[in-house]
Amino acid sequence: MAKALRTAALVVGAVALVATGVGALAGAGALGAAAAGTTGAVAGISTATIAAVGTYASLAAGALSLASAAAMPGQTVQGSSTTFATNPQSGLPYAMGRTRMSGLRFFAATSSRPGYTKFNDLLWFGALLSIGGAIDSIESFKADGVAVTFDAGGNAVGQYRDYMGQAVHLGGPQSTALNLVVGGGTAPGWTSQHRLSGITHAMWCLRFNKEGEMYGAGAPEPAWIGKWVKVYDPRLDSTYPGGSGPCRALDETTYVWSDNPGLHALTWALGRWQNGRRTCGIGAPIANIRVAEFVECANICDANRWKVGGVEWTTDSKWATMKRILQAGGARPTKSRGMIGCLVSAPRTAIATIESRHLLDKLQLNVTKTRRDRYNTVIPRYVDENSDWAVISGSAVQVTTYVAADRGQRTKEIDYPLVQVFAGEEAKQPAELAAYDIVNSREGGPFTWSTGPEWIGIKTGDVINLNVPEEGLVNQPMLVTKATPDPATGKISFAGETETHSKHDFALGRTTTPPAPFTLTAPDLKPPPPATSSWAVTGATTGEGLPAIIVIGTSDMPSADAILLEYRKAGEDAWSRPAILSATGQILHVISPLESTTVYEVRVGYRVGPIDGSFATIGTVTTGTGRLTQIGNDIVEIKDDIGTVKADLNILTPNVFDLTQLLGTYNAIMQTRTTLEGMPIGTVVTNVRTVADSAVEDLSLLGAKNAEGTAWNLSMSTVYVGGGKTLAQRFNEVEAKAANDLGAKVTDLTQAIIDGDKAAGLRLTTVEATLNGTGGQPGLTASVAALMQAAVDADGNVLAKYVLALKANGRVGGIVGTNNGTLARLDFDFDEVRFFLPDGSVMLTIGPNSEVYAPKLRVGKLMVGAMDEEFIANQDWAADEVTQVFPGGLIIKTGKYRAQINNETQFSIVFRDPFPTVCVSLVPVPYLATFSIYRDLWLQRVGEPSRFGATVGTQSSTGDDQRLDGFDWIAFGR
Incomplete structure (x- = not known):
């Protein structure tokens, strides 16, 4: 019989609302019809007495019809605030604002007045009205829509006097149970220990009227109309910025009554607490709540006169309840970065x-x-x-x-x-x-x-x-x-x-003109001018000795397809476009050759698709001094030196060392090279040697240019001894450019130097090929650079270094090898590195996203430095439930329940976050705070789990010390 009554008493038994016996009594009262025709006793009330209730021709019929309706299969888990019923699956009621509550029946019994022996003429009900602590007041009571008032002793005033009684507890702390006396009779089995602290409830008694004019249609439908739970109002909290008053979060003794949706939502987020235990609500720490957003919601609700009222039930989702509360205030809840807040319907100003x-x-x-x-x-x-x-x-x-x-x-x-x-x-x-x-x-x-x-x-x-x-x-x-x-x-x-x-x-009805629906604004397809802060321009001289302008920058327009680069001499009107560059990555472009030491303007624009945008002038610069200009200056200096020698020595004729003779010599050399297969070309041949006391520099330049292209061959050698330095250096460069925007260049620098107590040798070789962009297409650049360097000093430092850099259109990959005598290291900078076996098969591949692939890999010792961030990010820790998502989709949840269990009962485990697809298994494990060999109560799962939760139950084989201190559980699913 204990198991048969467990379901009917589930709400009372599971949450320990009343003392032992009341749950069974509620089952006997609500399900008494099941005992009709049997003998024995239920919870101390004989079955004959229960059957006697059935002699109330209409009164008992109404009561039993409610009981049978409550037991019907397929009912919703939510309760009803307008129906007085026994429904354990409805959850516990939570009443807000000013509203009606008919009550959840948790107690039913019959008795007779003292001295009256014909039958039990008193029907007693216990009505659960609201959890959530102390309420403000009960405004009125109605029975079948008729207002009934009661005197201080609980006896009805008016037509129901001596035939109806009521006592109500307003939800605060309760030192003794409700006590109601009607006609000298009291509720059987109801003692002073049946306290329901923190819960608003009523004891209601009906006395049979044999004439039938009072309860002819059965037990009347009760309705308590009141101002229900109180809330936390930060505006009345002196510890909250801008608040003033004694109201304090999580101290329910300081809460105030309100029907403001924003305040009820905030209080629901904080949770309702009794004796340190959460009875309903989310229960989030106040540090994880954006209180200011709920205060804003409260102020908006006050301004719009929006109120909240009604009854929610604990079987529903806490988040769904939060949504309905805020819906009454024109708001919606939010969860972001571990914080609970709300979005309020109100005009807002853009902050960025x-x-x-x-x-x-x-x-x-x-x-x-x-x-x-x-x-x-x-x-x-x-x-x-x-x-x-x-x-x-x-x-x-x-x-x-x-x-x-x-x-x-x-x-x-x-x-x-x-x-x-x-x-x-x-x-x-x-x-x-x-x-x-x-x-x-x-x-x-x-x-x-x-x-x-x-x-x-x-x-x-x-x-x-x-x-x-x-x-x-x-x-x-x-x-x-x-x-x-x-x-x-x-x-x-x-x-x-x-x-x-x-x-x-x-x-809000302040205007009759509805807002126009949102539409996109037709865009101005012409790209805007670039931001000048993203670009820089400088004058320079190239390695070939040519005057140049260097442009450096990055596109500040993500949708740009290409960058347009143009230049002109200062004061001129026409612009020249040397290149159309890719808009991806860092841009470094050299405009050359230009006129030596000349002022130029440079501007940049963007191209999106076929549309060229507006230009922005990014600078006015002066080009560097060209090497040919410097050579011309050197020749003039040579002429001056020769003139000085002529005057001082006064030997030979004046024309022997005349500059014209020197230029004639050069010209003779040039003329020997002015034809190539019968076609005249422009050729420059220059040889200059500079000699000083401690240095010799030799320069050789050979150049040719016509309408088809340009070619250069430059060689410069330098030796120097003096000032504590010894230097030997050679620089070679060859370059070819065609009129079709193709170009190729090879440079080689070799250097040996001793500077004080340091010695170093260096060789740098670069190979480069380019194609300038034309017709709206970006340019192409490819280069290879190799550096070898060795250095030592008197302090014992030593360095050997090798660098190989491969560059294509701004993407760089390469190898860096270093050895400082202590550590030899080789660094790779490639998107993908592959190692092959002699047969051509792949031995090891290091690919994009740091992925490593090896067909066969043997690890002697594997050391893990840190846990994968994605693995950590897939953890969800809470006080009552922990979730871990594993690669491949496996999900493991664990949780615990801590409360003393003293009888055979069932528990519903509801996952805080349901499994996305399925829960395969849930395993409960009993928990004892201290070990005892006499505790005879075990735990088992009841039925198959769902993605939302599972049911577990306790069972005992004897009536000995039946007790558990809780249980743990672990669930597996996807």
């Missing part, structure tokens, strides 16, 4: 502007919601006091402008279960919330984008301006609905929807 140059990845746009989610008519369903607190469908709220735009009516019925319209009031709040739902359905979104870490301060609920003209967004206000940082990359991923300021005045 994110532009195209800030975006790291592709911007994804959804300009409109789906047709099903974009409606123009809403029928609000809400609780109406005039309709006996029933949920009714209100008048349709319609935006005729949208109906015309949609070419027909699109209607949606929306439930607002915690929105109430009291007697004598207009349905203003449901209509305003329905109007908000309509205009919100016309907002664009969702939009997704990502930025760098500089925008990490933007959080859910903020409004920013998104300025991406090329995508049709011109300073578009955007409400951020999600902000997720990626610790691995530093990126911040955002989701949002458009925010139309004018919709708020329309939804």
Whole structure:
């Protein structure tokens, strides 16, 4: 019989609401019909006495019909605030604001008045009204819609006097149980120990009226109308910034009554606590709640006169309850970065502007919601006091402008279960919330984008301006609905929807003009000028000795396909375009050859597709001194020196050392090279040797140029001894350029130097090939550089270094080898490195994303430095449940329950976060705080688990010391 009554007493037994015996008594009272025709006793009440209740021709029939209805299969897990019933599956009621509550029957029994022996003429009920601590007050009581008042002793006043009694506990601490006396009789089995601290409940008694005029239709439907649970109001908390008063979070003795949705949502997030145990609510630490957002919601609700009222049940999802509470305040809950907050319907000012140059990845746009989610008519369903607190469908709220735009009516019925319209009031709040739902359905979104870490301060609920003209967004206000940082990359991923300021005045009835639906702004396809801060330009001389301009920069426009580079001499009108460059990566471009020591202007523009953008002048610079100019100067100096020698020595004729003779010599050499296969060409041949006391420098330059191209061969050798330095150096360069923008160059630098107590040898060789961009195509560059260097000094330092760099269009890969006498190291910088066996098969591959592949790998000792960040990120720790997601999709959850279990019962384990697909197995493990060989109670799983949870039960083979101190569990699934 104990197992047969366990289900009927589950609510009372599982949460330990009353002392031992009341649960069984509630089962006997509610299910007494099952005992009819049997003998024996249930919870101390004889079956004959229970059957005697059935002699109440109408009264008992009404009571038993309620019991049978409560036991019907397929009922919802939620309870009803307008029906007085025994329903253990309904959960526990949590009443908010001013509302009606008919009660959850947890006790039923019969007895007789003292001296009355015909039959039990008193029917007793225990009604659970609300958990959540002390309430404000019970405003009135009705039986079948008729108001009934009671005197101080609990006896009814008026027509029900001596035939109805009631005692109510308002939810605070309770030192003794409710005590009600009707006709001298008391509830059987109900003692002073049956206390329900922190729970608002009532004892209600009906006395049989033999004439039948009082309870002819059975037990009347009770209705307690009151102002229910109290809440935490930060505005009345002196410890909260801007608050003033004694109200304190998590100290329910300081809470105040309110019907404000924002305050009820905040209190629900904090959780309701009794004796250090959470009875309902989320129970989040206040440090993990954005209190300021709930305060903003409370202020908006006060301004709009929005209220919350109704009854929630503990069997429902805590988050779903949170949504319904905030829905009454035109808000919705948010979870972001481990914080609970809310989004309030109110005008907002953009706090930042994110532009195209800030975006790291592709911007994804959804300009409109789906047709099903974009409606123009809403029928609000809400609780109406005039309709006996029933949920009714209100008048349709319609935006005729949208109906015309949609070419027909699109209607949606929306439930607002915690929105109430009291007697004598207009349905203003449901209509305003329905109007908000309509205009919100016309907002664009969702939009997704990502930025760098500089925008990490933007959080859910903020409004920013998104300025991406090329995508049709011109300073578009955007409400951020999600902000997720990626610790691995530093990126911040955002989701949002458009925010139309004018919709708020329309939804609140301040204007009759609905906001225009969101549309994209046709973009100006011409790219904007580059930001000059992203570019730099300098004058220089190339390694070949040619005057040049060096341009360095990075595109600040992510959508740019190419970079346009142009230059001109200062004061001229026409611009020359030496190159069209790729917009990817760092740009370093040399404009050469130019005129020596001449002022030039340089400008840069972007190209997107076939469209060239506006240009920005990035600098005015002077080119360097060309080597040919320097050679000409040297020749002039030679002429001057020869003239001096002529004057001093006064030997030979004046023309012997005349410059014309010297140039004639050069010219003779040049003339021997002025024909090539019968075609005249321009040729330059120069040989210059400079001799000083401690140095000799020899320069040889050979160049040729015509309409088909240019070719150079430069060689320079230097030796130097003096000033504590000894140097020997040779530099060679050959270069060929064609008129079709192709070019090739090879340079070689060899150097040996001793400087004080240091000696070093170096050789640097570079090979380069280029193709300048034409016709809108970016240019191409490929180069190979090899460096060999060796150095020692008197302090014992030694270095041998080798570098090989391969570069193609800005992408660099290479090898660096170093040896300092202590550590020899070889570094690779490649996207992929492969090692082959003699037969050509792959031995080892190191590929992109640091992936290593080896067909056969043997590891002698594997050392792991740190756990994978992705593995850690897939952990979810909470006080009562831990989740770990493994590679491949395996999910393991663990949890615990800590409370003393003294009988055979069942527990429902509800996963805080359900398995995405399936829970394969759940294993419960009993827990004892201290070991005892006499405890005869074990634990087992009941039935198969679901992705949402499982049921476990305790069982005993004897009646000895049946006790557990809780249990642990582990579940496996995907």
